[in-house]
């Protein structure tokens with residue numbers, strides 16, 4: 356019984372980690388797809404001022420934005436040629452993992468109150 360409870364607990368933990376996105380996997384994906392070549396090594400210093408800073412941005416927002424590039428011309432889609440190419444190979448889980456990783460990074464973004 357105890358073993359069963361432990362197994363159930365562990366599978367619940369790993370499922371919730373999946374649902375929220377994995378920071379570690381997100382880091383691997385960001386390296387693999389070399390997102391930093393445009394968004395900057397620390398994701399705070401993009402190579403051009405009109406490229407967005409991603410470090411510390413809200414997780415749901417990043418997930419939403421990446422999903423919108425995947426939708427492309429569809430409803431609520433984003434139609435940027437550069438990012439459309441970047442998200443092509445990403446699964447919905449990859450997007451969650453990337454969002455979790457980018458959100459976890461120290462940010463220079465500020466909220467004015």
Ligand code: HEC
Nearest residue numbers: 388389390392393394406407417420421435437438441453
């Ligand atoms: C070739 C340069 C380039 C690469 C590589 C690149 N991006 Fe981008 N990214 C851009 C540009 C330019 C924009 C702004 C596009 C727009 O106006 O919609 C952008 C926008 C974004 C946004 C939306 C941010 C916001 O605030 O709306 C996210 C999220 C993002 N990129 C994540 C990534 C991830 C994750 C990767 C790697 C898989 C990546 N980018 C690789 C150039 C790049």
